[in-house]
Every structure is written in C-alpha cells, then in structure tokens.
Amino acid sequence: MKVLSIVGARPNFVKIAPLHRAFSQHHEITSKIVHTGQHYDPVMSGIFFDQLNLPKPDFCLNVAAGTPIQQIAQIMMEFEKVMLIEKPDLVLVVGDVNSTLACTLVSVKMNVPVAHVEAGLRSGDRSMPEEINRILTDAVSDHLFVTEQDAVDNLLSENVPATRIHFAGNVMIDSLAYYKEAIQNASILKTLELNAGSYVLMTMHRPSNVDGREGLERVLKIIKRLALLKTVIFPIHPRTWKNMGVYGLKNEFENIKNLKILEPQGYLEFLNLTKNASLVVTDSGGIQEETTYLNVPCITLRENTERPVTVKEGTNYLLKNADEESVALVTAEIFAGNCKIGQIPEGWDGKAAERIVAILREKYINSYVCDK
Structure with missing residues (x-):
C-alpha cells in the first residue's frame, strides 16, 4: 500500500x-x-x-x-x-x-x-x-x-x-503528547527572561483581524489593555507584520510598554510558551485545541469557531465582536481564578x-x- x-x-x-x-x-x-x-x-x-x-x-x-x-x-x-x-x-x-x-x-x-x-x-x-x-x-x-x-x-x-x-x-494532540518532555525542556522562557504565569500569549493571523486597518487597530487596543496587566508575548505571523507596515502601525505596536514582538517560533518553543502562559489570546483554530488539552485559558477573537468542543468542554472563550472592554472583562474573571474547569475531549x-x-x-x- x-x-x-x-x-x-x-x-x-x-x-x-x-x-x-x-x-x-x-x-x-x-x-x-x-x-x-x-x-x-x-x-x-x-x-x-x-x-x-x-x-x-x-x-x-x-x-x-x-x-x-x-x-x-x-x-x-x-x-x-x-x-x-x-x-x-x-x-x-x-x-x-x-x-x-x-x-x-x-x-x-x-x-x-x-x-x-x-x-x-x-x-x-x-x-x-x-x-x-x-x-x-x-x-x-x-x-x-x-x-x-x-x-x-x-x-x-x-x-x-x-x-x-x-x-x-485528534492527531494534533498526538504530537503534543509525544513531544511533551521536549516541550517542557524548551528554553524559550529563560531566553526571554519570563516566569511561568507571568505573561499573556497572543497570536493573530486571520484576515478579519489583520488584513485591514480596522482589525489591526482593534488588536492594538486589546494588546494595550492586556499589557497594563501582564507582559504580552506576540510571535507574529509574516502577513500580520507586513500589514502593520502597510497601514503604518508598526511603530504603535512596537512602542507598547510590556509588549514583546517575536518572530514565528518553532513547535517546541511555541508550545512551551502556551503551556506556561496565564492566558492565550488568539484567532487560531489549532491553538484552541492545544490550550484545551493543556488546560490553559484561551480567548478566541472570532465570530465563530469550527471547534465548538473547545468551548463546550475545554478552556476556550469565544468572544464575538470583541473589543478591548469585552476582552478585559473576561481576562479579569480568569485572573481572579474564575476560569473554566476544562476537560480533555474524547479521543484526544x-x-x-x-x-x-x-x-x-x-x-x-x-x-x-x-x-x-
């Protein structure tokens, strides 16, 4: 065969x-x-x-x-x-x-x-x-x-x-489980001088969030609000970085105190960052699954999700029409210890x-x- x-x-x-x-x-x-x-x-x-x-x-x-x-x-x-x-x-x-x-x-x-x-x-x-x-x-x-x-x-x-x-x-979880020890041993936190739980991890790449000025400005406001609470780590997708330049917003992002913009990370480094984050804010589908498996709170900035099990059973919060205020309210609940008690879905x-x-x-x- x-x-x-x-x-x-x-x-x-x-x-x-x-x-x-x-x-x-x-x-x-x-x-x-x-x-x-x-x-x-x-x-x-x-x-x-x-x-x-x-x-x-x-x-x-x-x-x-x-x-x-x-x-x-x-x-x-x-x-x-x-x-x-x-x-x-x-x-x-x-x-x-x-x-x-x-x-x-x-x-x-x-x-x-x-x-x-x-x-x-x-x-x-x-x-x-x-x-x-x-x-x-x-x-x-x-x-x-x-x-x-x-x-x-x-x-x-x-x-x-x-x-x-x-x-x-879920085969994506197969990789996460298989490389669990290697993920744990990744040195990215030491490199960035971070402690577990001391930061929020952010990823954004969906067209609705990063392909236009309105979406990028909304992301900018959300990051500014989160950065008042904790360091924000932002491994940035090449297209997102490019569009920041197209709309003249690079300097505004780079000047946010408590924001660290990184190049895209390797698999082990990124999962180590995910595992040790106090919160992940994303628009990615796969990250919704990984945070559910790792029992890390996740806020998804999208109007919908094709992975509803991460909301029903996992640690994912789907925020529609999200702005800095709605993200701040959910973040405050999570940081106060009132986050979801997730479970690992069947077959993961x-x-x-x-x-x-x-x-x-x-x-x-x-x-x-x-x-x-």
Missing part, C-alpha cells in the same frame, strides 16, 4: 508527523510526504520538519506565493505530475488549507481514494476560505476522520453516509494516528488479502 501524505502549512506538519510515524510501523505500507510549498519560509516550515523529526519530503512542489486561486491552480498542476509518477493507492490530506483542497481535487479526478483527517469541522461562515476548503474536501473524500462529535453531526446533516465517517480523535489521548492507520490497513490491506 502506497500513501502520499500532503503538507503545505505549519498545522499540517504537526498532524502528519504522528501519521507518518504510525504508517512507518508497518512494513507493508510505503508512506511518502509531498510538500506543496504553501508555507515556504524557513521559520514557517523548515524548523517544524526538524523538530517533529519528519524526513525530508519525497516531493517538494515549490509553489510560489500568489492569490489563493493561483496557489490552488499551481498546486493542482504540480501534484498531477507526482501522481502520474507514484500512482499511489491513497492520498491523505489534513486540515483545511489550500493544499488540502487542491490535492484532493487532483486525486479524485484521477480516481485515487482520499482520506481527510480532521474532517467535518464547520464554522458556519462561508466567507472564511478554510470553510469552503473543508466543505469541498469532505464532499468528495472517501474516508472522513473526525476529532469530535459535532463533526460527525455536521457530516450526517450534509447527507454523508455514516460508513465514510470515523471518529478517530495521543493515539488518534494509530486508530486511523488501523482503519486504513483494514480497508486496503486486510480486506485485499481476504479477497485473494
């Missing part, structure tokens, strides 16, 4: 690492990694491969930057070449980035089965590019591996046959990849042997 696993952006690397490791435990499976190049900057890509012990990709598509449509089109054309060479039995995609959709469409058109890991997540907001990627990928994939019950319900409501849906758990136990590989082996190897 030959599997091509697709990576393109940082969250993909975290999810593919445990799957590739699980595939490699079985001699009858050949696991190859295709890197589309969607995240091509070394700080957004290379360091994650190193820290997650991922081998050098078998194929690098080296897709250039461009609009989402240009990027998807380029990935499709380059991935078709790989498919013609490799003729895989299965293509495995994760998450909801452009690489996920592009490679799925190529595979389906070439009659190769697709397994989508982290399927069924829905925000209900089709203005999000990721939402369209998720819906289209799920509609044509053969195997849908989900992380939470809401995802199962979403797929069933879209008339997806139950036989295609598998409740497997570090063994999701093993369950996924077991299901795929049963489908593509054991059933084939039995048929013979």
Whole structure:
C-alpha cells in the first residue's frame, strides 16, 4: 500500500508527523510526504520538519506565493505530475488549507481514494476560505476522520453516509503528547527572561483581524489593555507584520510598554510558551485545541469557531465582536481564578494516528488479502 501524505502549512506538519510515524510501523505500507510549498519560509516550515523529526519530503512542489486561486491552480498542476509518477493507492490530506483542497481535487479526478483527517469541522461562515476548503474536501473524500462529535453531526446533516465517517480523535494532540518532555525542556522562557504565569500569549493571523486597518487597530487596543496587566508575548505571523507596515502601525505596536514582538517560533518553543502562559489570546483554530488539552485559558477573537468542543468542554472563550472592554472583562474573571474547569475531549489521548492507520490497513490491506 502506497500513501502520499500532503503538507503545505505549519498545522499540517504537526498532524502528519504522528501519521507518518504510525504508517512507518508497518512494513507493508510505503508512506511518502509531498510538500506543496504553501508555507515556504524557513521559520514557517523548515524548523517544524526538524523538530517533529519528519524526513525530508519525497516531493517538494515549490509553489510560489500568489492569490489563493493561483496557489490552488499551481498546486493542482504540480501534484498531477507526482501522481502520474507514484500512482499511489491513497492520498491523505489534513486540515483545511489550500493544499488540502487542491490535492484532493487532483486525486479524485484521477480516481485515487482520499482520506481527510480532521474532517467535518464547520464554522458556519462561508466567507472564511478554510470553510469552503473543508466543505469541498469532505464532499468528495472517501474516508472522513473526525476529532469530535459535532463533526460527525455536521457530516450526517450534509447527507454523508455514516460508513465514510470515523471518529478517530485528534492527531494534533498526538504530537503534543509525544513531544511533551521536549516541550517542557524548551528554553524559550529563560531566553526571554519570563516566569511561568507571568505573561499573556497572543497570536493573530486571520484576515478579519489583520488584513485591514480596522482589525489591526482593534488588536492594538486589546494588546494595550492586556499589557497594563501582564507582559504580552506576540510571535507574529509574516502577513500580520507586513500589514502593520502597510497601514503604518508598526511603530504603535512596537512602542507598547510590556509588549514583546517575536518572530514565528518553532513547535517546541511555541508550545512551551502556551503551556506556561496565564492566558492565550488568539484567532487560531489549532491553538484552541492545544490550550484545551493543556488546560490553559484561551480567548478566541472570532465570530465563530469550527471547534465548538473547545468551548463546550475545554478552556476556550469565544468572544464575538470583541473589543478591548469585552476582552478585559473576561481576562479579569480568569485572573481572579474564575476560569473554566476544562476537560480533555474524547479521543484526544495521543493515539488518534494509530486508530486511523488501523482503519486504513483494514480497508486496503486486510480486506485485499481476504479477497485473494
């Protein structure tokens, strides 16, 4: 059985690492990694491969930057070449980035089965590019591996046959659990001269928050308010930093007392910062999951979330139409000790990849042997 696993952006690397490791435990499976190049900057890509012990990709598509449509089109054309060479039995995609959709469409058109890991997540907001990627990928994939019950319900409501849906758990948590000791030993707090619990960790990269002046000015006001209480650590996405310059706001951010702006961090360093933060303020999907697993309070600045289990069961607060006042009110409750008592959702136990590989082996190897 030959599997091509697709990576393109940082969250993909975290999810593919445990799957590739699980595939490699079985001699009858050949696991190859295709890197589309969607995240091509070394700080957004290379360091994650190193820290997650991922081998050098078998194929690098080296897709250039461009609009989402240009990027998807380029990935499709380059991935078709790989498919013609490799003729895989299965293509495995994760998450909801452009690489996920592009490679799925190529595979389906070439009659190769697709397994989508982290399927069924829905925000209900089709203005999000990721939402369209998720819906289209799920509609044509053969195997849908989900992380939470809401995802199962979403797929069933879209008339997806139950036989295609598998409740497997969360592979992102597999990586977190596997590298727990290495995360704990990361020296980032010492480097930044921080103590555990002494700071708020901030990440922002969604277009609604950072692609326009209004969103960036709102983030600026929120950080100013948080910085009155504790040091704010802000590992900054390249696009966010670029847009601060476009709107002439870099100096205003840099002049905030108690704000430390960092380059994007490696996987181990960032999770160490997350684990030891008193609060995380974000617009990221994956960080909502990681904070829930680590039992760290999280405020998500978005109108919706495709990961409602982090709000229902975890430590996540979803703040819609958030401004500095609403963030300050929730922060005050958290710092007063009145934060949520979260729990780890079902299947977030570090063994999701093993369950996924077991299901795929049963489908593509054991059933084939039995048929013979």
